[in-house]
Amino acid sequence: MLEWLKQPGFFGTHATIGADLSQFMATLFTTLFVIGWVQAKHQRGNHHHWLMLGGMVAMLAFFTSYYLFRQLGVLAVEGKEGFGGSQQLYDHVFIPLLTFHIILVIIGLVMAVYMIVLGFRAQAIAAGKRILKDALLQTSWAKIGTIFGVITAVVLLLFTSRVVTSGFSMRKLMVYFGLLLLLAIVFALEIAIQRIWPNGEQRHRVLGRFTMIIYCILFVTGSTTYTMLYILFPGKVG
Numbered sequence: 001m002l003e004w005l006k007q008p009g010f011f012g013t014h015a016t017i018g019a020d021l022s023q024f025m026a027t028l029f030t031t032l033f034v035i036g037w038v039q040a041k042h043q044r045g046n047h048h049h050w051l052m053l054g055g056m057v058a059m060l061a062f063f064t065s066y067y068l069f070r071q072l073g074v075l076a077v078e079g080k081e082g083f084g085g086s087q088q089l090y091d092h093v094f095i096p097l098l099t100f101h102i103i104l105v106i107i108g109l110v111m112a113v114y115m116i117v118l119g120f121r122a123q124a125i126a127a128g129k130r131i132l133k134d135a136l137l138q139t140s141w142a143k144i145g146t147i148f149g150v151i152t153a154v155v156l157l158l159f160t161s162r163v164v165t166s167g168f169s170m171r172k173l174m175v176y177f178g179l180l181l182l183l184a185i186v187f188a189l190e191i192a193i194q195r196i197w198p199n200g201e202q203r204h205r206v207l208g209r210f211t212m213i214i215y216c217i218l219f220v221t222g223s224t225t226y227t228m229l230y231i232l233f234p235g236k237v238g
């Protein structure tokens with residue numbers, strides 16, 4: 001399978017099948033999200049719900065399994081080998097662009113899960129139509145603490161079972177600790193966000209627009225990286 005992903009791609013560029021598949025899926029998901037956004041703007045809550053929920057879940061499933069499989073960050077680690085342009089271009093354009101893209105990927109992944117949860121919490125069905133409740137939507141510190149506690153327990157259990165089956169490593173510890181830290185940051189941010197937009201409907205609209213903008217920039221930066229690597233300045237890889 002890994003070998004198959006390294007075969008020449010189907011777009012006819014210098015990319016591998018893996019890179020082309022990734023670019024194709026990114027285009028497909030971005031298109032789905034934009035259509036879902038337009039549906040929300042036209043007050044078609046049901047269409048919006050299914051497009052966003054289906055699209056985000058499929059996107060999370062595809063990209064996490066794909067990148068875990070391909071060993072996260074192969075491109076960034078291999079670095080210069082994959083890029084055929086000048087050192088100047090690599091240092092001042094390619095790497096800053098890739099770094100920006102990866103930061104947005106992390107924000108985008110967090111926002112995908114956050115928005116799905118917020119969508120379910122803020123919605124109501126009125127006369128068969130899915131709408132957003134124009135009401136306060138707040139969670140207490142106690143509730144957030146309980147949710148965080150339960151998730152921490154599950155993560156610790158997972159970590160322990162991994163250590164028992166395949167041994168302890170510092171890297172593993174850092175990954176699980178990083179996950180919990182990210183979650184703690186998100187929960188702390190949520191408290192601040194709730195103060196700024198206490199109304200569930202308003203919060204979903206404001207953060208939804210923010211998420212959509214992130215996804216559009218993600219698509220542009222991702223496609224630019226693809227173009228630089230596999231069309232304009234192909235290197236040894238591919």
Ligand code: HEM
Nearest residue numbers: 040041043045049052115116119120130131132208209211
């Ligand atoms: C997962 C990512 C999601 C994003 C990025 C998102 C984004 C948005 C945005 C931007 C709007 C306002 C549109 C506008 O006025 O400009 C909106 C409205 C809405 N969203 Fe979401 N949403 C997401 C998921 C969900 C989910 C999972 C549900 C339901 C469970 C949902 C239910 C709704 C409803 C009912 C509206 C109101 C539509 C109307 O105005 O009648 N959303 N969303």
